[in-house]
Amino acid sequence: MKNFEFYNPVRILFGKGTIAKISKHLPEGVPVLFVYGGGSIKKNGVYDQVVAALQSTEYYEYPGVMPNPVYEQLMPALDLIKEKKIGFILAVGGGSVIDGAKFLAAAACYEGDDPWDLLSKHAEVKAALPIGTVLTLPATGTEMNGNSVISRVSVNHKLAFGSSLVMPKFSVLDPDTTCTLPKNQIANGVIDAFIHVLEQYLTYPSKAEVQDRFAESLLLILTHTGSKVFSDPEPDYDTRANFMWAATNALNTSISMGVTSDWSTHTIGHELTALYGFDHAVSLAIVLPGVMTHLSEKRKDKLLQFGERIWGITSFDHKAAIAETIKYTEQFFRCLGVKTKLSEYGIGSEAIGKVVAQLSSHGATVLGGAGDVTIDDVEAILSTRLVP
Amino acid sequence: MKNFEFYNPVRILFGKGTIAKISKHLPEGVPVLFVYGGGSIKKNGVYDQVVAALQSTEYYEYPGVMPNPVYEQLMPALDLIKEKKIGFILAVGGGSVIDGAKFLAAAACYEGDDPWDLLSKHAEVKAALPIGTVLTLPATGTEMNGNSVISRVSVNHKLAFGSSLVMPKFSVLDPDTTCTLPKNQIANGVIDAFIHVLEQYLTYPSKAEVQDRFAESLLLILTHTGSKVFSDPEPDYDTRANFMWAATNALNTSISMGVTSDWSTHTIGHELTALYGFDHAVSLAIVLPGVMTHLSEKRKDKLLQFGERIWGITSFDHKAAIAETIKYTEQFFRCLGVKTKLSEYGIGSEAIGKVVAQLSSHGATVLGGAGDVTIDDVEAILSTRLVP
Numbered sequence: 223m224k225n226f227e228f229y230n231p232v233r234i235l236f237g238k239g240t241i242a243k244i245s246k247h248l249p250e251g252v253p254v255l256f257v258y259g260g261g262s263i264k265k266n267g268v269y270d271q272v273v274a275a276l277q278s279t280e281y282y283e284y285p286g287v288m289p290n291p292v293y294e295q296l297m298p299a300l301d302l303i304k305e306k307k308i309g310f311i312l313a314v315g316g317g318s319v320i321d322g323a324k325f326l327a328a329a330a331c332y333e334g335d336d337p338w339d340l341l342s343k344h345a346e347v348k349a350a351l352p353i354g355t356v357l358t359l360p361a362t363g364t365e366m367n368g369n370s371v372i373s374r375v376s377v378n379h380k381l382a383f384g385s386s387l388v389m390p391k392f393s394v395l396d397p398d399t400t401c402t403l404p405k406n407q408i409a410n411g412v413i414d415a416f417i418h419v420l421e422q423y424l425t426y427p428s429k430a431e432v433q434d435r436f437a438e439s440l441l442l443i444l445t446h447t448g449s450k451v452f453s454d455p456e457p458d459y460d461t462r463a464n465f466m467w468a469a470t471n472a473l474n475t476s477i478s479m480g481v482t483s484d485w486s487t488h489t490i491g492h493e494l495t496a497l498y499g500f501d502h503a504v505s506l507a508i509v510l511p512g513v514m515t516h517l518s519e520k521r522k523d524k525l526l527q528f529g530e531r532i533w534g535i536t537s538f539d540h541k542a543a544i545a546e547t548i549k550y551t552e553q554f555f556r557c558l559g560v561k562t563k564l565s566e567y568g569i570g571s572e573a574i575g576k577v578v579a580q581l582s583s584h585g586a587t588v589l590g591g592a593g594d595v596t597i598d599d600v601e602a603i604l605s606t607r608l609v610p
Numbered sequence: 611m612k613n614f615e616f617y618n619p620v621r622i623l624f625g626k627g628t629i630a631k632i633s634k635h636l637p638e639g640v641p642v643l644f645v646y647g648g649g650s651i652k653k654n655g656v657y658d659q660v661v662a663a664l665q666s667t668e669y670y671e672y673p674g675v676m677p678n679p680v681y682e683q684l685m686p687a688l689d690l691i692k693e694k695k696i697g698f699i700l701a702v703g704g705g706s707v708i709d710g711a712k713f714l715a716a717a718a719c720y721e722g723d724d725p726w727d728l729l730s731k732h733a734e735v736k737a738a739l740p741i742g743t744v745l746t747l748p749a750t751g752t753e754m755n756g757n758s759v760i761s762r763v764s765v766n767h768k769l770a771f772g773s774s775l776v777m778p779k780f781s782v783l784d785p786d787t788t789c790t791l792p793k794n795q796i797a798n799g800v801i802d803a804f805i806h807v808l809e810q811y812l813t814y815p816s817k818a819e820v821q822d823r824f825a826e827s828l829l830l831i832l833t834h835t836g837s838k839v840f841s842d843p844e845p846d847y848d849t850r851a852n853f854m855w856a857a858t859n860a861l862n863t864s865i866s867m868g869v870t871s872d873w874s875t876h877t878i879g880h881e882l883t884a885l886y887g888f889d890h891a892v893s894l895a896i897v898l899p900g901v902m903t904h905l906s907e908k909r910k911d912k913l914l915q916f917g918e919r920i921w922g923i924t925s926f927d928h929k930a931a932i933a934e935t936i937k938y939t940e941q942f943f944r945c946l947g948v949k950t951k952l953s954e955y956g957i958g959s960e961a962i963g964k965v966v967a968q969l970s971s972h973g974a975t976v977l978g979g980a981g982d983v984t985i986d987d988v989e990a991i992l993s994t995r996l997v998p
Contacts, residue, residue, distance in 0.1 A: 223624075223847075223848055223851045223852070223855075224625070225624060225625025225626060225627075226622075226624050226625060226626065227621065227622065227623055227624070228621070228622040228624065229619075229621040229622070230619075231617070231618075232617070233615065233616070233617040234614075234616040234617070235615055236611075236614050236616065236867070237611070237613025237614060237868070240613060362670065378672075421784060423960070427854070429851075430848075430851075430852070430855075431831045431834075431835065431849035431852040431856070431948065432827065432828070432831060432855045432856050432859055434851060435827030435828075435830065435831065436824055436827055438827075439819075439820065439823030439826075439827055440824065443819045443820060443823065444615075446819075446968060447819065459611075460611055460817035460818075461611045463818075464611070464817070464818070464819040464820065465816075466998075467611075467818075467820045467868075468819070468820050471820055479623065479624070480625070480851075480855075501645035520657055554817070562723070585724070
């Protein structure tokens, strides 16, 4: 096991009716910016619950945060933050709204000319407004970490930044907020969380048993309850609760401690989304089986462990076991209604050159934390996604 | 799954050589009280590493914290804290030293007459000095929670208190500090951590899959690596690292979220320790099989899940499966060199009345969080520990 530093001070308020507890955790006498997205929270009752919880608080609304949150849409909020002397940001929605709030929290305290420097130049986050969140879409795990991904549409860039200073002071996870989610968003959430776990697990043995078994626990829960949440027209409370808590644990950094993480699937997937507009999770479901196939010999040991402990696959023929493992994994995504090949989306071999060019233009030479995916490997990985 | 609030801001510095990082996490210009135990840290090099890390810090030593830390031995430190204007307590040792430091941290800020009120009268901890820890004995999990157990020998009481204010600001976990531990301390540590998990798991189904599977992960790791650490004369680094991290996760509160916890084994075990001087883990290894046996029908579902997932026991006859599960669990403790019956320690039926009297004198009527162990049940539980 490698050395590590673990620090996660996010307070989780989990369960039915916990939105009402927000007020107890807000700093007193401080104006709050209430940030949300396209308005689904006004249809499912979450908006009303938040407003009720804020009844004794001075607050201002900033709606309209977009999926894959956009720099240009967020920046006007900085004027409001300054004018109203905002001291706390409350993000209510899915990962995009929360990521947007993290950017605003750091941008409001940034002393340079343009807060985009935090992403493009990796400028240090020296201070940030405190934030809290109410999660309505289990998927990204951003509600319990210090990471954020922001897009700047004018230059076609999608970049990440991270700091413990933008970790939420609290996150409310009420499984009842997920009752009205459309099926495709649930499928995306399950796949997103599942692949988050695999990015931190499916590389090389790290002799880190707690992290391995916790990762496998989450994978098992996501296969069981994920499928149930998706296939059942009205999944029960506990199924939704288990899905929600598993998705949060998938990226609260605990399973990545002391192990070799990957993230090459995300790096390639981001380019597919930028080029073809795929949903984030869909891009991952396309790329991951390719990464597994192309690296099946190098990452043999961990692939076999994954196949045996998650899908129950054992064989004296390790090649056969790995092929079966990849097939089961791909089939899981397909059962959730997500196609896993570029060819199924009408995309041909021309995509490969475009993705490679995009990666090269961002200065990528080696992808992922394991150091075993080069730009040259991307062609082989994506080639496996073209077969009918 | 029940509603829950999770909050654990303890920073973990894990791995080889991490004691040297302490200075980075100490508040500047603040005198430190360096608390330790009987002096084993002077033999295994930990003392020297801590002193080296404190070379630019004003610090004072307070050695001699006893196993099952003792109020009477701790209280004189309060004068030193006041005199030297101590602003941070650094605890270096096992769970006793850390629990002792937590008591001092709260006692130094207590405004009533006698800080024992924090335990005997459940007086609220309104403030506490910040503490940090260097763990040298994986067992209790106190390095990543806000709990502490203190004994007052003059009145033969052993009581607990808890507050998020005494959670360590940081805890250093360097598996190399465990190289020189005596076998019986390792065995105690494995059993202690194993039973911590069971106290949070072996009650009633809570439909909390993350918590259940994380608990089962820790139990599996403790059976495998625990046995290996104990039986191998020189266990490798990763084995010691996995044991250490599993023991911490066993009681950092994550697996108890939203579930029905027990702790009746601990409550009864504490009285056995107070009466007969058992090591903490030994008292638990005696009591737990009795609790499992006496409650085997009520807690049938969870006992069967435990037996199947940890020991691989399945049977159409649930009584037989549970009997086998209890036998395997008891055998595990015995393989670690710990006897599991009162009779094996020369203690007879007279113990039962004494334990019941002690519990009654502390006002206990129902033991444990599941509400299914009354004072009357204690007699039946301990009776199973008298058979030869």
